[in-house]
Amino acid sequence: MGALSKSDIGGFLARQGILVAFVVFMIGFTIANDRFVDPDNILGVIRSSAILGVMALGVTFVVISGNLDLSVGSMMSFSTIVVLDLHDKIGPGLAIPVMFAMTLALGAFIGFLVGYLKLNSLIVTLGMLSAIHGLTLTYSGGKNMDIVDKEGTWFGVFGQGTALGVPIPILIFAILAAVLGMTLAKTPFGRKVYAVGGNGVAATFSGIRRARVVFFCYLMSAFCVATAGLIQASRSLGSQNTVGQGLELEVLAAVILGGASLMGGSGTIFKTVIGVLILGFIQNGLLLVGLQFYAQYVVTWIIIILAVWLDIAAKRGRLWSPIA
Amino acid sequence: MEPGTLSTFLKRGAIWAFIVIELIFFSIAGEFLSLSDKAFMDFDNMLLLFKQSAPIGIIAMGMTIIMVNGNIDLSVGATYALSGIILLDAMSWPIFGSLGDAVIPVAWLLALLTGVLLGALNGLIVWKTGVDAFIVTLGSMLGYRGLVFMYNGEQPTSHLNWTLVDFAEAQFLGIHTPTWFLLAVTLAIWFLMTRTVHGRNAYAIGDNRTAAVNAGIRVGPHMMINFMIIGFLAALSAVVFYSESGSVNPNDGELYELWVITAVVLGGTKLTGGAGSIVSTFGGVLAIQLLRKGLSHIGADTSTVNLVIGLILIAVLFLDRQLNLKGKEELRV
Numbered sequence: 001m002g003a004l005s006k007s008d009i010g011g012f013l014a015r016q017g018i019l020v021a022f023v024v025f026m027i028g029f030t031i032a033n034d035r036f037v038d039p040d041n042i043l044g045v046i047r048s049s050a051i052l053g054v055m056a057l058g059v060t061f062v063v064i065s066g067n068l069d070l071s072v073g074s075m076m077s078f079s080t081i082v083v084l085d086l087h088d089k090i091g092p093g094l095a096i097p098v099m100f101a102m103t104l105a106l107g108a109f110i111g112f113l114v115g116y117l118k119l120n121s122l123i124v125t126l127g128m129l130s131a132i133h134g135l136t137l138t139y140s141g142g143k144n145m146d147i148v149d150k151e152g153t154w155f156g157v158f159g160q161g162t163a164l165g166v167p168i169p170i171l172i173f174a175i176l177a178a179v180l181g182m183t184l185a186k187t188p189f190g191r192k193v194y195a196v197g198g199n200g201v202a203a204t205f206s207g208i209r210r211a212r213v214v215f216f217c218y219l220m221s222a223f224c225v226a227t228a229g230l231i232q233a234s235r236s237l238g239s240q241n242t243v244g245q246g247l248e249l250e251v252l253a254a255v256i257l258g259g260a261s262l263m264g265g266s267g268t269i270f271k272t273v274i275g276v277l278i279l280g281f282i283q284n285g286l287l288l289v290g291l292q293f294y295a296q297y298v299v300t301w302i303i304i305i306l307a308v309w310l311d312i313a314a315k316r317g318r319l320w321s322p323i324a
Numbered sequence: 325m326e327p328g329t330l331s332t333f334l335k336r337g338a339i340w341a342f343i344v345i346e347l348i349f350f351s352i353a354g355e356f357l358s359l360s361d362k363a364f365m366d367f368d369n370m371l372l373l374f375k376q377s378a379p380i381g382i383i384a385m386g387m388t389i390i391m392v393n394g395n396i397d398l399s400v401g402a403t404y405a406l407s408g409i410i411l412l413d414a415m416s417w418p419i420f421g422s423l424g425d426a427v428i429p430v431a432w433l434l435a436l437l438t439g440v441l442l443g444a445l446n447g448l449i450v451w452k453t454g455v456d457a458f459i460v461t462l463g464s465m466l467g468y469r470g471l472v473f474m475y476n477g478e479q480p481t482s483h484l485n486w487t488l489v490d491f492a493e494a495q496f497l498g499i500h501t502p503t504w505f506l507l508a509v510t511l512a513i514w515f516l517m518t519r520t521v522h523g524r525n526a527y528a529i530g531d532n533r534t535a536a537v538n539a540g541i542r543v544g545p546h547m548m549i550n551f552m553i554i555g556f557l558a559a560l561s562a563v564v565f566y567s568e569s570g571s572v573n574p575n576d577g578e579l580y581e582l583w584v585i586t587a588v589v590l591g592g593t594k595l596t597g598g599a600g601s602i603v604s605t606f607g608g609v610l611a612i613q614l615l616r617k618g619l620s621h622i623g624a625d626t627s628t629v630n631l632v633i634g635l636i637l638i639a640v641l642f643l644d645r646q647l648n649l650k651g652k653e654e655l656r657v
Contacts, residue, residue, distance in 0.1 A: 127636075249462060295474060323544040
């Protein structure tokens with residue numbers, strides 16, 4: 001091993017660009033405002049990122065398998081509204097499994113359309129974004145949902161409780177990330193997801209049932225969405241029926257920031273978690289240095305483009321696109 | 325009839341057949357379900373239908389070019405809102421205070437310029453960085469929306485100019501001003517796509533980009549021009565709409581990309597690029613507006629409209645695939 005050459009450093013920056021950017025941002029915010037590294041602040045950021053993060057875990061599977069899921073936002077509204085409504089009707093113990101079953105059914109429907117019928121996932125999930133939104137509005141009759149007896153229920157534990165000093169949403173996020181990360185990295189199913197996303201035809205010829213893998217990726221996504229809906233419902237014990245609107249974009253932004261290629265075949269759960277945390281900390285840091293709330297949209301935009309640009313620039317070995 | 329003619333005919337005519345079925349269905353269903361005793365196929369109602377199609381329709385024409393190119397633009401809703409804000413805000417800027425009603429063309433120009441610039445920025449990034457248009461415009465959808473909110477916070481931006489409102493509500497030859505704009509844009513883009521070199525290049529690039537590059541087409545600038553066109557049209561749509569309404573909410577235009585893409589896909593444009601027609605997109609726009617109007621005519625609320633539109637989009641995708649599969653043996657997976 002010789003000394004690091006200039007191209008080694010360039011290559012390292014390009015490959016680990018997202019981590020480098022993360023560290024630079026953290027240092028910058030720390031210098032700008034000493035409240036940023038306060039443990040309470042850090043815990044608060046992770047906690048408020050947990051809902052987005054849980055959804056991003058499932059979408060990571062879908063994206064690695066070479067598809068998209070734009071319906072997670074409205075699906076999250078759906079599960080939140082359903083669980084809140086059923087809570088007062090059949091009790092929390094039954095409401096949660098029923099809500100999971102209903103959300104998984106939606107996921108299975110999308111998985112069937114994209115996996116078995118091989119329809120374009122962008123359009124299918126765009127259609128489902130609208131359809132599920134309509135379903136939620138119909139279900140709730142356009143009204144907000146509220147749990148009547150907010151004091152006398154244990155339902156709030158998923159969003160507000162703590163265990164061993166750690167807020168439950170963070171615990172759920174961490175456990176789910178660990179389990180799904182292992183599934184993706186260490187199991188035959190995980191390898192099949194990469195194979196299908198990397199080269200669908202080759203995967204098919206290797207005897208992998210592409211349709212079934214895609215189907216389970218969407219089920220996985222729906223499961224994560226249901227979990228996120230549970231946390232959301234439990235945190236506020238009441239909700240508007242548009243609570244998840246627009247979240248699909250932030251979720252996708254986090255996954256892309258983490259470096260998963262939209263063409264499929266690359267990305268990891270760990271990187272997605274990093275992507276989620278970057279979004280969360282940047283959002284928080286910008287507020288702390290005194291920028292107005294909406295400036296984070298603009299900053300997120302610039303970061304997404306830069307992250308993806310650096311990623312593909314490293315792969316093709318030159319900064320500017322070869323398009324004439 | 326040659327083999328394949330039927331399926332081609334079915335595909336070309338499908339959107340118009342769909343419109344006819346919608347008209348018949350809502351006319352009959354309206355007799356039984358409608359709360360008002362006015363017929364659905366009323367002449368005034370149809371005129372209104374065209375007028376209400378204009379904001380989505382004008383953008384859909386630009387989206388057709390973008391999608392024929394094999395790209396997509398998710399930022400049109402935010403571009404629409406930002407152009408609308410510039411339009412209304414510019415009319416109350418002090419430097420234009422002495423202009424009187426001559427401020428109107430100036431404000432229009434500024435709004436359209438905003439749209440072109442935002443589109444050009446998208447196009448430049450797609451061209452120079454080589455990042456997929458989906459990601460670029462997904463990012464700018466957030467970014468441009470952020471600019472909208474930074475401009476005036478969560479407050480609506482309002483300015484009513486009665487000369488402008490009169491113009492926007494006028495009916496020339498019985499047809500509303502927004503409808504004229506929609507028809508003019510449709511005609512112009514149709515001409516661009518079928519009668520010019522630029523249009524032919526758009527199909528060539530979407531069909532096979534490598535071949536297009538080898539044929540000497542400058543793909544980058546071409547795509548950038550298309551993004552400028554859709555930015556211009558999103559701004560034009562805002563100009564037409566907000567001239568009449570006079571007030572922009574910072575959330576305006578959200579989900580417009582969904583409606584526009586639905587209209588374009590209904591019209592048969594391929595997501596993978598290389599195929600699509602302006603006339604069919606026009607049909608897609610009408611079909612969607614007819615559906616919204618028809619459903620509310622028979623007493624359904626907006627939630628049902630969302631549900632139905634989503635499912636129809638998926639159904640069309642399915643049918644389209646079935647028609648295209650004919651005669652082609654596909655890999656069994």
